[in-house]
Amino acid sequence: MSDQYWICPEGSGLCWDDINFFDHSFSEDVGNILFGEARDGVGFDLASPDNTSDGWLKKKWIIVDGKRCLIKGGSGAIRQEPYNEALASLIMERLGISHVPYTLAIRDEYPYSVCEDFITPQTELVSAWHILQTRKQPNHISLYQHYLDCCAKLGIPGITDALDRMLTVDYIIANEDRHLNNFGAIRNADTLEWISAAPVFDCGTSLWCSEPVAMIRSRITLPSKPFKKDHAEQIGLVTSFDWLNLNALRGVDEAFSEILKGSAFIDNARRDALCYGLRKRTEMLAEVVKARNVRETVKPVRKPERER
Helix, strand or coil, rough: CCCCCCCCCCCCCCHHHHCCCCCCCCCCCCHHHHHCCCCCCCCCCCHHHHCCCCCCEEEEEECCCCCEEEEECCCCCCHHHHHHHHHHHHHHHHCCCCCCEEEEEEEECCCEEEEECCCCCCCEEEEEHHHHCCCCCCCCCCHHHHHHHHHHHCCCCHHHHHHHHHHHHHHCCCCCCCCCCEEEEECCCCCCCEEEEECCCCCCCCCCCCCCCHCCCCCCCCCCCCCCCCCCHHHHCCCCCCCHHHHCCCCCCHHHHHHHHCCCCCCHEEEEEEEEHHHHHHHHHHHHHHHHHHHCCCCCCEEEEEEE
């Protein structure tokens, strides 16, 4: 449920306004199958947005109080991704970053994240991958700069600021999977006018979610996407930290501990290691900001002519 495109059989008489899933109910039969809730084929209804859901985590669309929401599970024996989504939402709320809020839900003792669809009947999400295809990337231009150039050419506003914030959050939570299809821009589906960068979403594959406790280390090289291969390099792409209030991150590790206490899959040792790792990541970000400020305030002094 990210755009307004559909295939209409010729001569069917179907009208988008009469059948689209933004305004009308849909079947949960496909979603239930994806959740392992099989049913017989009698009366099986394929009219569902779940037919085109991608990604490898268990997920399905549901309607809650008239709102279209995506419910998404975790992976492996730890099921940590839903808790990471809740933490990322908390961090971005504290920092004033535009984001999709995620909440936690427990179904049959398993954790899931729930978020409302941020696309409306009037808008569509265009992924960074599609934006990058609008122009050929010169060999001497980095992927980061090429993305900025493509956005500038299209007239998409606020991209640099949005990337600054997204890359900063990804650094804090050690996000390993910020691929080119989980960020982008929003435009009007009717006029094709660009509105803004998309809010930050899909942050679950982070905070060592697939690593054993012994590998939860904040200062080792941590893989990143999409512009650099590790976070130590990628955070260098942030153009300004003037917007960042580091004080807002105080106690975020304690808040994460409270979030994790509800998990039946994460024991105390892992919870303590995760919270310690998160605290160290925020301290490392403070070091990055401090070093940037020093570089920007120290100007080279020219030696007097006689000393040359």
